Amino acid sequence: MTMLRFVLVKLGQAAITFVLAAVLIFLGIRALPGDPALMAAGEEATQEQIEAVRAELGLDQPLVVQFFGFLGDVFTLDLGDSYATGASVLSMLTTALPVTIWLTVYSVVIAVVIGVVLGLVAERYRGKWPESFANALALLGLSIPNFWFGILAIVVLAVTFGLFPASGYVEFSENPLRALYYLTLPAIVLGTGLAAVIARQTRASMIETMGTDYVRTARAKGLSRARVLLRYGLRNSLIVLVTIVGLQLGGLISGAVVTERIFALPGIGQMTLDAVFNRDYPVIQAVVLVVTVAYIVINLAVDVLYSVVNPRIRMEGMA
Template sequence: MLAQALPVTVELALLSLAIAVLIGVLAGVVAAVRRGRPAEWVANGFALLGLSIPNFWLGLMGILWLSVALGLFPASGYVPFFTDPLGNLHRMVIPAVVLGTGLAAVIMRQTRASMLEALSADYVRTARAKGLAERQVIGVHALRNSLIVVVTIAGLQLGVLISGAVVTERIFAIPGFGKLTVDAVFQRDYPIIQGVVLVTATAYIVINLLVDLLYSVIDPRIRVA
C-alpha cells in the first residue's frame, strides 16, 4: 500500500516544487532588482497572500472557478502517469498550484533577501566595474551565489510536501500518502501509520543529503574546501 501511494505523492510534490521554484525565484529576483518600485510591491503582496491563504480554501476556490465555472480542469480524481500522461498532468495542475503557492511565497522572500545581500557584495560591484552586462551580473554572479538559500528551503519543503499533502489530497481525491495516512488514522491501522512515519523520516534524511551534495555543485568554494 505504501509503494502504491508514495509515487503519487512524490509526483505531486515535485510538480508543486517546480511551480514554487519557478514563481518564487523569478519574483524574488524581480523584487530585489526593482527594489523600492511597484514590481517589488507586487511581489511582496503576492508573497503575503501566498503565506496567508490556507491550502484548503485555495483548493476549493480552484475547483469552484477552474473546474465548475470554467470547466478547464477536472474537479478531482487521479490517472496514473504511465497510463495517460496528458490526463495525469491535466488532473494534477490545480493540486500542484495549490500546494506550490505557499512554498513559492517562502522561496520568493528568501530569494529576495539573499539577492539583496549579493547585489551589495564587492564581487558584484567589481563585475559591473568591468563592464559586464546587467543580465550577466544578476544571472551569473548574484543569482548563483543566492541559490544556496533557495536550495536549502526547497529541499526542506520537499520533505514537508511529501508528508504534509494530506488536506490537498483529500480535497482532490488523490490516492497518495496523505489520503492513505488519514484513512489509516480513522481505521486505527497502526502498521500503515508506522510505515508512513518511517518512509517520511527516511525521505527527510535522503533529501538533506542530496541538498548537501548540491551545495558543492552550486558553490565551488565548498567543493574546494
C-alpha cells in the first residue's frame, strides 16, 4: 500500500509539472519573433489574406482562449496541422519520433557499457596506467563538443576508413541489423558525454564502496578484489547509475538535434529546425511538449526505481 501511495503522489506531482510546463511552452512559443500567419500565407500575400489565415488558424483570439484550446487539443491528441506543409503534426511526430528514440536508447546502451567498464578499470587499477588512461578518456569525452566529434567521426571512420556510413537511416522494421549499423556512429557521438560522466561517477562510487567495513570483511573472508568489486561495488553503484541516466536521458533526446542534423537522420531534430525557421507553432509546440513529457516520465521512472533499489528512499519521500 505504501508503494501505491508513493506512486500516486509522484503521479500528482508529474501532472502539476505538466500543466505548468504547458503554460511555459505556450507562452514561450508565442514570444518568438515573426508572424506565423505571414509564413503560412506566403511572402506575397495581401494584408486581407494574412488576416484571413490568422482567423483560420485561431491566432486572432485572446491568448487565454488559445491556451485552453491548445490544452484541450493536447489531451485529445489533436496536435493540429503544420502551418508550413499542412500535414498532421501527429503523423509527423509518429514518423520522426521513433528515429530519435532508437538513437537515444542506443546511445544510452553504448554509454552505460563504456562508462561502467572505464569506471571498473579505473577503480581496479588505481595508481597504475590503466586508471590514468581511463580517466583521460573520460576527460576527453567531457571536453569534446558533439558537433565537432560528429564531424571528426564522419571524416575519419566513415570517409577515410569506410567503417560506417556517413549519413542515412534504415527502418528497424525493414532490417534491424542494418538499422543498428547506420545508427552506431551517431549513437557513439551522442553517448560520448554520458559515457564520460558515468565513468567518473562509477569510479568515485566504487572507491567509496570498496572502503566500507562490509567490503573489508568480505576481503578478510578470502573473496578476491575482482569478485568483491563486481558483487558489492557494482551493485551499490546502481543508484548513481540510475541517477545519471535519468538526468541525462531527457537531455539526450533534446540534444539529439545536433547529431541528427550532422548525420542527416529524419528525427525530431530536423523537424524542429525546419519548424523554427518557418515559425510553425503547432510543430514547435508538439516537439517541446514531447520532450517535456519525456523528462517527466523519465524522472517518475527514476523515482520509482529509487524506491525499488533502496526502500529507505520511498519511506523518506512519504514522511
